[in-house]
Amino acid sequence: MQELKLGLIGAGGIAQSYAQAMEDCDCARIVAVADVRPEAAQAMAEGLGARSFESAEEMGDSVELDAVLVCTPPATHPEICLHFLGRKVHVLCEKPLAIDSRSARFMLESARKAGVKLVMASKFRYAEDVIRAKSIMTSGILGEISLFENAFTSRVDMSTRWNSNPTVSGGGVLIDNGTHSVDLMRYFLGPLSDLQVWEGKRSQGLPVEETVRIFVRSVSGVIGSIDLSWTINKELDSYLNIYGSHGTVCVGWKESKYRQSSSREWVVFGGGYNKLQAFRNQIRNFCGALRGEEQLLTTSEDALASVEAIEAAYDALRQTHWTAVNHASA
Numbered sequence: 423m424q425e426l427k428l429g430l431i432g433a434g435g436i437a438q439s440y441a442q443a444m445e446d447c448d449c450a451r452i453v454a455v456a457d458v459r460p461e462a463a464q465a466m467a468e469g470l471g472a473r474s475f476e477s478a479e480e481m482g483d484s485v486e487l488d489a490v491l492v493c494t495p496p497a498t499h500p501e502i503c504l505h506f507l508g509r510k511v512h513v514l515c516e517k518p519l520a521i522d523s524r525s526a527r528f529m530l531e532s533a534r535k536a537g538v539k540l541v542m543a544s545k546f547r548y549a550e551d552v553i554r555a556k557s558i559m560t561s562g563i564l565g566e567i568s569l570f571e572n573a574f575t576s577r578v579d580m581s582t583r584w585n586s587n588p589t590v591s592g593g594g595v596l597i598d599n600g601t602h603s604v605d606l607m608r609y610f611l612g613p614l615s616d617l618q619v620w621e622g623k624r625s626q627g628l629p630v631e632e633t634v635r636i637f638v639r640s641v642s643g644v645i646g647s648i649d650l651s652w653t654i655n656k657e658l659d660s661y662l663n664i665y666g667s668h669g670t671v672c673v674g675w676k677e678s679k680y681r682q683s684s685s686r687e688w689v690v691f692g693g694g695y696n697k698l699q700a701f702r703n704q705i706r707n708f709c710g711a712l713r714g715e716e717q718l719l720t721t722s723e724d725a726l727a728s729v730e731a732i733e734a735a736y737d738a739l740r741q742t743h744w745t746a747v748n749h750a751s752a
C-alpha cells in the first residue's frame with residue numbers, strides 16, 4: 423500500500439496529537455508542515471522528516487499532496503480549506519469547520535465542485551468506547567433512547583489563548599467543546615430539531631462564555647442536556663450517559679459500562695478514552711475513504727450540521743427567556 427502524502431497546516435497543540443498518532447501509521451505520512459510561525463513549522467517538520475513552510479499557500483505551490491490536515495484556529499479554516507479544495511486536494515479540517523454556516527456551506531459546495539473530500543475532525547466518533555456504546559444502543563438491549571447527557575468540563579485558563587478571542591474562535595466554550603457535543607448527540611440520536619442554552623457565571627473574566635448548559639431535542643423527540651465549561655470540573659467519571667427504556671450506558675474517561683434494568687450488574691465494555699487511538703482511527707478512516715476502500719464515518723454534511731447546531735445555540739443564548747422570581751416585599 424502506497425502511503426498518502428499529507429500536508430499539516432498549523433503546528434500547534436492539536437497538530438502534535440496528529441503527529442504522535444501517525445507515528446505508527448502505515449496509510450499516510452506527513453511530508454510538509456506550514457505555520458505562520460516558521461520556527462514552529464520547522465521544529466515539527468524536523469521531527470517528522472518533512473519540509474517546512476511559512477504559509478499554507480507556499481506549501482501548496484511547492485509540494486504534491488494527496489490531502490491536508492488543517493490544524494489552525496477556527497476563523498482561518500475557510501480560507502485555508504478553500505485554497506486546497508481549489509487545488510483538488512482532499513481536506514481533513516479540525517473542528518469547528520467554520521465559525522458560521524454560510525462559510526461552511528460555501529466550503530461544502532467548493533469540495534463538491536472540485537470532486538474532493540472535505541471532512542471535519544470529530545475525534546469522539548472514532549473513540550472505541552463511543553463506537554461500542556453506539557452498537558450496544560443499536561442492538562436494542564437497552565431499549566429505546568429516552569435521555570442523553572453529555573459533559574465536557576475542566577478548568578483551563580483561556581485568558582491568553584485565541585480560544586477567548588471571538589473574532590478568531592467564533593465564541594467561547596460553546597463552539598469549542600460544544601462542537602464535539604452536538605456531533606456526538608447527532609451520532610446517537612440523528613438530526614437535532616431545537617435547543618435552549620443558558621450561560622453560567624464568567625469567573626475568568628473572558629469576553630466569551632466560559633460555562634453553558636444546553637438542552638437539545640432531536641427530530642426523533644429525544645431530549646438531552648450538555649454541560650460545557652472551561653471554569654469548573656464536574657469531576658464526572660463518564661462524559662456520556664445514555665438512558666434507554668431498558669437500561670443505561672455510561673461512556674467514561676477510564677471505563678465504560680452498561681446495565682440492563684433487569685440486571686443488578688454493570689457490564690464493563692471499554693477501558694476509557696484514548697485520544698491517540700481516536701486520532702489514529704480517524705486518520706485511517708480518512709485515508710481509507712480517499713482510497714475508496716471504506717465509507718467516511720463523518721461526512722461533510724455532518725460537519726455542516728454541527729456548524730448549524732452551534733450557530734443555533736448562539737442564537738438561543740441571545741434569546742433564552744428567564745422568568746423573574748417575584749419576591750413579596752416584607
Ligand SMILES: NC(=O)c1ccc[n+]([C@@H]2O[C@H](COP(=O)([O-])OP(=O)(O)OC[C@H]3O[C@@H](n4cnc5c(N)ncnc54)[C@H](O)[C@@H]3O)[C@@H](O)[C@H]2O)c1
Binds near residue numbers: 437459478494
Ligand atoms: N479535536 C480536538 O480535540 C481539538 C483540541 C484542541 C484544538 N482543536 C482544534 O484544532 C485547531 C487548532 O487548535 P490548537 O489548540 O492546536 O491551536 P494552537 O494555537 O496550539 O495551534 C495553532 C497553530 O496554527 C498556527 N496558525 C495560525 N494561523 C495560521 C495560518 N493562517 N496559517 C498557518 N498556520 C497558522 C499558529 O501559529 C499555531 O502554531 C482549532 O480549530 C481547534 O478548535 C481540536
